[in-house]
Amino acid sequence: MTAAPVAPAVGAKPIVTRILPRWRQHTGFMLGFSVLVVFALMAILAPLLAPHDPYAQDLMSRMRPPVWMDGGSWDHPFGADQVGRDYLSRIFYGARISLFVGLCVTLLSCLIGTTLGVAAGYFGGRVDTVISFLITARLAIPVVLVALAVVALVGSSLQVVIAVLGLLLWDRFAIVMRATTQQIRSADFIVAAKVQGASHLQIVVQEILPNVVNNLLVVATLEIAQAIVLEAALSFLGIGVPAPTPSWGLMIAEGRADVFFDPWLITIPGAFLFVLVLATNMTGDGLRDLTAPEGRNR
Amino acid sequence: MSTADTLLDVRGLRVDIPTPNGMLHAVRGIDFDLKRGETLCLVGESGCGKSLTAMALMGLLPRKALRTADRLEFQGNDILSLPEKAFNRLRGNRMAMIFQEPMTSLNPALTIGQQLVDVHRQHRNVSTKEARERALFLFEKIGVSAPVERLKQYPHELSGGLRQRMMIAMALMCGPQLLLADEPTTALDVTIQAELLRVLRNLQEEFGMGMILITHDLGVVSRMADKVAVMYAGEIVERGDVYQVFNRPSHPYTRGLLECLPIPGRHKHMAHLPSIPGVVPSLIGDLTGCAFRERCQYAEDRCGEADIDWRQLPDGQGYQCILPASSDGVASEVSR
Amino acid sequence: MTQSDAPIFEVNAVSQEYQLGSSLFRRRYLRAVDDVSLQLRRGEVLGLVGESGCGKTTLAKIMMGLIQPTAGEVRLNGKRLADVPRLEVASRIQYVFQDPYSALNPRHSVGRIIEQPLRIHGVGAAADRAQKARKLLDVVGLPQRLIDSPPSQLSGGQRQRVVIARALALRPDILVCDEPTSALDVSVQSQILNLLLDLRSEFGLSYIFVSHNLAVVEHMATSVAVMYLGRIVEHAATADIFGNPQHPYTRALLHSVLAPDPGAGIPDLGLGRTVPNPAQLPTGCRFHPRCPVAVPVCSTKEPARGRGERWAECHLVEGSASAAA
Structure with a gap:
């Protein structure tokens, strides 16, 4: 899809102002979204918030437990890891990695999935058959195995993780976009655009996309959560973000050896990962609830 | 004034629906009654x-809607405070309903025969064979071709007109005393509509049912009704027997409705048709005075100041307006 | 209103077949439109x-160039529709939809919807287009304040006015109106019909007016084509169709019009219980299974095809080619 100009809808209220009065009443959404905002701030402001350089090793502080345990100190509120790096700082910087990967992967897969899904739903027929087969084929590919193979070939880096996940996680976008496009493709306002002589691209960009953007947002949120989990999993397996980058998955992997004596090495990044993914999913579910009944406001 | 003949007696029926913007007063205190065979x-x-009124009578309102009434009696028994279980015994049995879109009211997973038998056996202690016989008997009356095969068919295998006939058969399985028909022919073609209306009329006469027919089509009303109640913005604004209402429409809304229909021979070809300007007022919140006054060419200041009294004419016609009843001269012109 | 003689729009022997799924040995076709010819002159309203x-909806779509007919051709000002560029077709012939709820994009404002055709055709700058949209609101009798409203805040009648304004934006010659008032309340219906009549005289429009409501067609149309199972079974000037209907189907349709007339009862159309099925056309005359006056020849021989200004495709009609034979 080329970047045809999407003119702003004059007057027709954007999605945000339409759901604003109602989202205050949706506890799940408010909770999830607030947590998400906190995490985002944490990631953006990491250089200001972090008490230490996340890469600086300090052998004197090796395996220093968190402040609430015996031997902990306020110098390292979450303790320090096996080579004495400040755990809190690494958590802050880890949020950057998680969110960055989540957003980039989602952007990439959204682009692929939406293009395929809208094309399948809009054109139908043979195009739909081919794209449906692509979706089915994609669902048969195990993400982790492909990632392993790719890393074995080109080595691991942040870019590789984003590329591999982005190129593999578009299926949900494609499925949802195909279904929603099919629903509105026969609406009279699409026929009206055809009667006015609109091209396929004009119809898709000006008539269809404004009507599916709600669903797109919901899927994107859920997809971010999935990408974050997968990044952590890949990093844990050693095929994701390479050390010493502060990724939560990597931190869990590094704490694996000491899990019996110092379980906090795993539970702290684990808890952050859990909360971030939960919050993202709650935001996505909330968005779905909030946009669904008005989605077809007729 | 309920007599032994009275099937349904409704006084002050209200339906209120809470919405985020306030209480929606969808039905605002309506009165009517219905006799056997009428x-x-x-x-x-x-x-x-009008549809919510029917739903209120059948106890089928959406869950959050509130139904209140001064009196709601079916065959002399109060049905307003009837518990759900007792109502279930009434519904589909002594009172039945036909909807506009038969496809949504028939179960797509069951054959027509199964559905007809089920509804009968739910209310009557009959064998499957007896129920099937009853269905075939009704098919005969309703004019269903190839009746035995129909019993084995699924709803999607039938045309729109046939489906609506099945709905009628289903409604009549238990021999109801009251039949509510909500726009029963609106979704059908005109030639099929005429057939079905004839069927409904004949059945009603034969079984002596009381029928409430809900429609927006004045042509259908004029040919089917004994009595007519014209509703506007949740109120009955005019009521009377069919000749009174059509020959002497006295509420400006009734008159407007009749005038703006294109009728062969009345309007000059391609000339402007009369119309009713404006839109229906919002029913959220309180409404004082006449609900029609914003669209009424005769409106005066006092129309908005207080609620309008009901004017009852000696012959039974009544309407809710400050104007005197229209003379027969005007009326005959209106109804051609 | 002057009616020049050359038709501005012609449908010549158009057929549309759909394949209903095929097995190895047998293919079934549905003939939705069967060898239909029609003409429209400037200023005419063809019901x-x-x-x-x-x-009738398939035929309307063929007329708009939305469907390519399997046989025959549509001509616009003498040129084959298939050869006319897409944008030029759009600026000559436009469509008014039956359901004004589905016809407007719920995500766009009224102003944006009305100027959409101008945008697609690249007419004028943004300010010009907004100016034109405001003028069109005036033309269809909508208040200016609605220009920024989404369709969800409009009533059915207002929406239909927006649909009409959008159709007029490119100043077309022909409007195909597909049941333009059947989704509307009676009190609104007459407003929309009045508007269509005004627009016709103001802009010299011609209409193809598709409807099942004969009372409305009688009021609006200059000539009428009655369609049954894919064919035009009767065609005549409006006064002739309604004053002197020839085809038994036309007569039944006229009988089925229920004008307010208390005590008149429901007429018996005599059409029987057979339901027409376009997938299984009867032999001979396609109306004979329902025809109250059918004679033996009707089930074996198809009536002669109608041509010219007035025809009725029925064996029993005096002057029809088959009755003379």
């Missing part, structure tokens, strides 16, 4: 509350 | 009447 047509435009 | 499944 047809009452509720007529009005979309949003006037 | 197209028929029941659901008769093919």
Whole structure:
């Protein structure tokens, strides 16, 4: 899809102002979204918030437990890891990695999935058959195995993780976009655009996309959560973000050896990962609830 | 004034629906009654509350809707405070309903025969064979071709007109005393509509049912009704027997509705048709005075100041307006 | 209103077949439109009447160039529609939809919807287009304040006015109106019909007016084509169709019009119980299974095809080619 100009809808209220009065009443959404905002701030402001350089090793502080345990100190509120790096700082910087990967992967897969899904739903027929087969084929590919193979070939880096996940996680976008496009493709306002002589691209960009953007947002949120989990999993397996980058998955992997004596090495990044993914999913579910009944406001 | 003949007696029926913007007063205190063997047509435009009135009578309102009434009696028994279980015994049995879209009211997973037998056995202690015989008997009356095969068919295998006939058969399985028909022919073609209306009329006469026919089509009303109630914005604004209402429409809304229909021979070809300007008022919150005054060419200041009294004419016709009843001279011109 | 003689729009022997799924040995076709010819002259209003499944919507879509007919051709100002560029077709012939709820994009404002055709055709700058949209609101009798409203805040009648304004934006010659008032309340219906009549005299429009409501067609049309199972079974000037209907189907349709007339009862149309099925056309005359006056020849021989200004495709009609034979 080329970047045809999407003119702003004059007057027709954007999605945000339409759901604003109602989202205050949706506890799940408010909770999830607030947590998400906190995490985002944490990631953006990491250089200001972090008490230490996340890469600086300090052998004197090796395996220093968190402040609430015996031997902990306020110098390292979450303790320090096996080579004495400040755990809190690494958590802050880890949020950057998680969110960055989540957003980039989602952007990439959204682009692929939406293009395929809208094309399948809009054109139908043979195009739909081919794209449906692509979706089915994609669902048969195990993400982790492909990632392993790719890393074995080109080595691991942040870019590789984003590329591999982005190129593999578009299926949900494609499925949802195909279904929603099919629903509105026969609406009279699409026929009206055809009667006015609109091209396929004009119809898709000006008539269809404004009507599916709600669903797109919901899927994107859920997809971010999935990408974050997968990044952590890949990093844990050693095929994701390479050390010493502060990724939560990597931190869990590094704490694996000491899990019996110092379980906090795993539970702290684990808890952050859990909360971030939960919050993202709650935001996505909330968005779905909030946009669904008005989605077809007729 | 209920007599032994009275099937349905409704006084001050209200339906209120809470919305985020306030209480929506969808039906605002309506009165009517229906005798055995009589047809009452509720007529009005979309949003006037006619369908909700039927739902209220059948106890089928959406869950959050509130139904209140001064009196709601079916065959002399109060059905307002009837518990759900007792109502279930009434519904589909002594009172039945036909909807506009038969496809949504028939179960797509069961054959027509199964559905007809089920509804009968639910209310009557009969064998499957007896129920099937009853269904075939009704098919004969309704004019269903190839009746035995129909029993084995699924709803999607039937045409729209046949489906609606099946709905009628289903409604009549238990021999109801009251039949509510909500726009039963609106979704059908004109030639099929005429057939079905004839069927409904014949059945009603044969079984002596009371019928409430809900429609927006004044032509249908004029030919089906004994009594007519014209609804506007949740109220009955005019009521009377069919000749009175059509020959002497006295509420400006009734008159407007009749005038703006294109009728062969009345209007000059391609000339402007009369119309009713404006839109229906919002029913959220309180409404003082006449709900029609914003669209009424005769409106005066006092129309908005206080609620309008009901004017009852000696012959039974009544309407809710400050104007005197229209003379027969005007009326005959209106109804051609 | 002057009617020049050359038709501005012609439908010549158009057919549309759909394949209903094929097995190895047998293919079944549905003939939605069967060898239909029609003409429209400037200023005319051609009423197209028929029941659901008769093919009138398919025919309307063929006229708009939305469907390529399997046979025959449509001509616009003498040129084959298939050869006319897409944008030029759009600026000559436009469509008014039956359901004004589905016809407007719920995500756009009224102003944006009305100027959409101008945008697609690249007419004028943004300010010009907004100016034109405001003028069109005036033309269809909508208040200016609605320009920024989404369709959800409009009533059915207001929405239909927006649909009409959008159709007029490119100043077309022809409007195909597909049941333009059947989704509207009676009190609104007459407003929309009045508007269409005004627009016709103001802009010299011609209409193809598709409807099942004969009372409306009688009021609006200059000539009427009655369609049954894919064919135009009767065609005549409006006064002739309604004053002196020839085809038994036309007569039944006229009988089925229920004008307010208390005590008149429901007429018996005599059409029987057979339901027309476009997938299984009867032999001979396609109306004979329902025809109250059918004679033996009707089930074996198809009536001669109608041509010219007035025809009725029925064996029993005096002057029809088959009655003379």
